Amino acid sequence: MQINTYKTKEMILGSTNLPHLLTSSGAIERVSTFKLLGIHLDTNLSWSAHINSITSKASKRLYFLKQLKRAGVPYKQLLHFYTAVIRPVLEYAAPAWHHLINRTQAQHLESVQKRAIHIIFNFTRGMSYPNVLFVAQLESLDTRRNNLSRSFFQDICKPTSCLHYLIPPPRDTSVTTRLRLTTSLPRPNLRTKKYCSLINFGLHHYQPT
Secondary structure (H helix, E strand, O other), rough: OOOOOOEEEEEEOOOOOOOOOOEEEEOEOOOOEEEEEOOOEEEEOOOOHHHHHHHHHHHHOOOOHHHHHOOOOOOOHHHHHHHHHHHHHHHOOOHHHHHOOHHHHHHHHHHHHHHHHHOOOHHHHOOHHHHHHHHHOOOOOOHHHHHHHHHHHHOOOOOOOOHHHHHHOOOOHHHHHOOOOOOOOOOOOOOOOOOOOOOHHHHHHHOOO
């Protein structure tokens, strides 16, 4: 296979002094961030680039929500526009990164939803965020991402899933009946959150006990 160096990028996760990759047609560019299937990855797996990207994209779409509001569109249609056009941007591929973002990044995402609700319901300005959500009859984005991640993990646990091979073999029932933790699947030891996959996170938080 002939590698096109102009379309190929190299990104190393973590700190390293490895030399650049070389091909017969030249060196491959090394980057610190890269967009893959709509997700922005960075060398530190901090998810800052991705959160900044989706919040910026969603914030730009708030302009159209304002224009619809000024045109006199009923609030139910405005809510529908938000949930159909703006919120999906903030939740794209959430199971891949939800469990890895920090509190500041989560609040940054919630601020976009809060701004959208303020546009739809002007009287909510100054209210606490829980009250704002109650008025709009919406869940927090954190709750929705957690539910999406839980549902995705449970789908992977089904033998019919194409990703089921990622799930470790179930524990011996003759052993689990004598343990305090009666989960059917083993829980791996997690030394760091940064490199924790959805599978390992789900084994700790999403499987029934």
